[in-house]
Structures are given as structure tokens and as C-alpha cells.
Amino acid sequence: MPGEPMVVGIGGSTGPHSVTNRLLEQALAETAAFGVRTAVVGGDELAQLPIFDPAALIVPSAAEHLLSAVRAADAVIIATPGYHGGMSGLVKNALDHLELLRGDERPYLDGRAAGVIVTAAGWQACGTALVSVRSAVHALRGWPTPFGVTVNSAEQHVGKDDVDERVRGALRILARQLAEFTEWRASARVLSAAAPTPRAGVVR
Numbered sequence: 001m002p003g004e005p006m007v008v009g010i011g012g013s014t015g016p017h018s019v020t021n022r023l024l025e026q027a028l029a030e031t032a033a034f035g036v037r038t039a040v041v042g043g044d045e046l047a048q049l050p051i052f053d054p055a056a057l058i059v060p061s062a063a064e065h066l067l068s069a070v071r072a073a074d075a076v077i078i079a080t081p082g083y084h085g086g087m088s089g090l091v092k093n094a095l096d097h098l099e100l101l102r103g104d105e106r107p108y109l110d111g112r113a114a115g116v117i118v119t120a121a122g123w124q125a126c127g128t129a130l131v132s133v134r135s136a137v138h139a140l141r142g143w144p145t146p147f148g149v150t151v152n153s154a155e156q157h158v159g160k161d162d163v164d165e166r167v168r169g170a171l172r173i174l175a176r177q178l179a180e181f182t183e184w185r186a187s188a189r190v191l192s193a194a195a196p197t198p199r200a201g202v203v204r
């Protein structure tokens with residue numbers, strides 16, 4: 001219902017068996033259970049994006065949904081597989097496209113919480129990729145939630161219809177933090193209206 005907060009899931013990887021896609025889907029379901037509207041820009045859609053070109057003069061049509069979804073979002077969930085210790089190129093390229101929001105009243109991820117989900121085949125990449133996404137969220141002026149979800153796909157089961165109960169519980173905590181943030185943010189909007197955030201161009 002319009003007026004309710006909106007959380008947008010961004011990320012995943014390509015193909016029908018992606019663990020990251022499944023986690024993102026489950027996280028959005030947990031978020032919706034808190035009365036929040038949700039939308040997703042998933043791995044297969046992100047794969048249609050061109051490599052971000054900072055010199056391009058027009059917005060690529062494949063990026064329009066991503067940009068409008070983030071503009072409408074009160075919070076986002078960013079989900080990525082760990083690739084060589086960081087986030088995947090697919091997800092990084094999507095975040096690079098958020099540069100196209102630089103001229104907005106709420107530039108980049110300004111004023112939006114960002115829950116992060118990482119899946120990797122080992123714990124080391126779970127941790128390092130989580131940090132890489134949170135660093136990007138900070139650069140984009142977003143608010144990483146205190147709780148992030150890391151899943152070691154070699155040890156924890158994530159199937160189409162059965163997600164490990166501990167993982168499901170972790171996603172619920174993430175969802176609760178996002179839902180709470182949107183409530184706090186709605187209260188803070190009164191303050192923002194009185195003293196708008198200064199526009200600082202490309203300064204991060």
C-alpha cells in the first residue's frame with residue numbers, strides 16, 4: 001500500500017540455482033512480514049546492465065528500474081556472493097550505476113538503511129566481502145545495519161524450499177533492523193524538512 005515504507009532488494013547472481021538470489025528472496029519475505037512493501041532488482045536483471053560508463057550522456061534503459069526502485073526505497077538489501085574476497089562484479093557494477101543518482105535531492109543511498117547479505121564457500125570471504133559492501137554503502141552515504149548476514153554455502157543449507165533455520169533467523173533480525181530504521185527515518189523526516197541535507201556534488 002502506498003505510504004508504507006519500501007525496501008528494495010538488489011543483487012544476487014545469475015541463474016536459477018543462485019544461493020544469493022534465494023537468500024535475497026527470503027530476506028524480502030521476512031521484511032514484508034513487518035508490514036513493509038518490497039521490490040527486487042535481482043541477479044538476472046543486473047546482468048542486463050552495461051558496464052557503468054561515467055562519460056555516458058544518457059541513462060541506459062536497463063538501469064531505469066534499478067534507479068527508480070532505489071529512488072522509491074526507504075531501505076535496501078544488498079546481496080552478493082563473495083568473489084575473490086570481495087563483492088561480485090555484477091553487484092559492484094549495479095552500485096556503480098547509483099552514481100546516476102548523484103544529482104537527486106536524496107543522492108545515492110542518502111537516508112536509506114542498507115542490510116547486507118553475503119554468501120561464500122568459506123568464512124574468510126564471507127567477512128571480507130561483507131566489509132567491501134559496507135564500505136561501498138558508506139561511500140554512497142547509506143546506513144549499513146548493525147547486523148549483516150553471512151552464509152557459508154559449504155556449511156549451511158540454502159535450498160529452494162528449505163533455508164537453514166539459523167540462516168532464516170539471521171535474515172529475520174536483518175529484516176527487523178531495516179523495518180525499525182524506516183520507522184525512525186519517518187520520524188526524522190520532520191527534522192530533515194526543517195534543515196535539508198546540504199548538496200555536496202560528488203563529495204563522498
Ligand SMILES: Cc1cc2nc3c(=O)[nH]c(=O)nc-3n(C[C@H](O)[C@H](O)[C@H](O)COP(=O)(O)O)c2cc1C
Pocket residue numbers: 012013014017018019020021081082083084085086119120121122123124125126153
Ligand atoms: C568467480 C568466483 C569467485 C569466488 N571466490 C570465492 C572466494 O574468494 N571465497 C569463497 O569462499 N568463495 C568464493 N566463491 C564461491 C562463491 O562465493 C559461493 O559458491 C557462493 O555461494 C555462490 O553464490 P551463488 O550461488 O549465488 O552464485 C567464488 C565463486 C566464483 C564463481
